[in-house]
Amino acid sequence: MSDRVGIVIVSHSPDVARGTADMVRQMVGTEVSLAWAGGNPDGGLGTSVELIMEAIAAAWSEAGVAVLVDLGGAETNTEMAIEMLPADRQKRVVICNAPIVEGAVMAATEAWGGGSLEEVRRTAEELSPV
Amino acid sequence: MADVLVSIDRTLIAALVGRVAEHVIAHADELTVLDQAIGDGDHGINMKRGFAAVMAEIDAISAQPLPGALKAAGMQMVMKVGGASGPLYGTLFMGLGKGLSDAPSRDEAVTAFGAAIEAVKARGKAQAGDKTMLDVLIPVHAAAAEGADFATLRRVASQAAEATIAMQAKRGRASFLGERSIGHMDPGARSSQLLVEAVCEVLEGAP
Numbered sequence: 001m002s003d004r005v006g007i008v009i010v011s012h013s014p015d016v017a018r019g020t021a022d023m024v025r026q027m028v029g030t031e032v033s034l035a036w037a038g039g040n041p042d043g044g045l046g047t048s049v050e051l052i053m054e055a056i057a058a059a060w061s062e063a064g065v066a067v068l069v070d071l072g073g074a075e076t077n078t079e080m081a082i083e084m085l086p087a088d089r090q091k092r093v094v095i096c097n098a099p100i101v102e103g104a105v106m107a108a109t110e111a112w113g114g115g116s117l118e119e120v121r122r123t124a125e126e127l128s129p130v
Numbered sequence: 131m132a133d134v135l136v137s138i139d140r141t142l143i144a145a146l147v148g149r150v151a152e153h154v155i156a157h158a159d160e161l162t163v164l165d166q167a168i169g170d171g172d173h174g175i176n177m178k179r180g181f182a183a184v185m186a187e188i189d190a191i192s193a194q195p196l197p198g199a200l201k202a203a204g205m206q207m208v209m210k211v212g213g214a215s216g217p218l219y220g221t222l223f224m225g226l227g228k229g230l231s232d233a234p235s236r237d238e239a240v241t242a243f244g245a246a247i248e249a250v251k252a253r254g255k256a257q258a259g260d261k262t263m264l265d266v267l268i269p270v271h272a273a274a275a276e277g278a279d280f281a282t283l284r285r286v287a288s289q290a291a292e293a294t295i296a297m298q299a300k301r302g303r304a305s306f307l308g309e310r311s312i313g314h315m316d317p318g319a320r321s322s323q324l325l326v327e328a329v330c331e332v333l334e335g336a337p
Contacts, residue, residue: 040212041209042212045170046172046176046213047212048209049209072214072303073212073215076217077213077214077217080208080220080221084208
């Protein structure tokens with residue numbers, strides 16, 4: 001299981017994050033490690049660096065972790081969370097510049113097929129206009 | 131030691147942090163109203179949550195020398211705010227902590243402030259004129275580098291925040307509004323102005 005890239009979903013809304021994770025699970029089952037972080041430290045709309053770090057740890061794979069984010073603050077907080085990881089892990093976490101739901105499903109499908117971290121990111125980002 | 135900006139001790143650190151937190155929290159509703167106009171309406175709530183978390187740790191924070199105190203305050207902002215302003219203000223505080231000694235000279239403070247602003251630019255991928263907190267911090271830093279007194283710095287901060295009203299947002303949720311972001315003060319510029327005001331007020335009265 002840990003030879004496949006892991007997926008983390010970060011949304012301002014816990015419902016969106018959980019719902020996206022449900023859709024990913026339906027696609028790829030349990031063979032891809034998957035975690036989500038949604039909501040601010042009080043549980044309201046927003047994102048939490050602490051919860052994002054926990055989600056990355058939960059979805060950790062030696063092959064790396066691809067993170068899908070929704071809006072600006074989610075990206076900034078995810079970048080912060082990545083910088084706070086141990087140095088050897090930082091390089092193996094990437095943020096995909098892709099729409100969160102479609103990107104997560106595409107990234108997870110690529111991960112399930114055994115794609116590398118870079119291939120997973122590229123597959124998700126094919127959904128984004130260049 | 132005329133070169134030393136102010137003598138930094140535990141009491142002054144507690145006064146600085148306490149006044150900044152109090153000033154921002156007192157204006158939380160105003161920040162939220164500004165953010166409702168061009169953002170997602172959570173800036174006041176988030177800043178209040180962040181500074182309340184800082185105040186909850188005030189004894190541990192002020193027990194440390196200045197660099198450690200700033201790093202600890204920054205870490206609270208990063209972990210507790212819940213929006214982009216957490217990493218942004220956290221980066222500002224931690225950047226300052228990195229560049230300052232326990233008893234900084236004025237020159238050292240100006241240099242550290244400049245480096246911290248560069249770190250905020252990198253964190254937010256933003257520049258001057260993007261209608262962000264940087265549009266207050268950059269002119270205040272420039273004035274400080276020219277030797278402006280605290281009263282002048284406060285005036286510069288106030289004018290700089292006002293100047294964001296005419297700007298079009300290039301970063302953050304406000305940028306989605308395009309030209310419709312013009313005509314509103316940037317909430318991050320306003321919160322940065324509040325920070326500058328509170329710091330100047332305390333340092334002005336410091337021994």
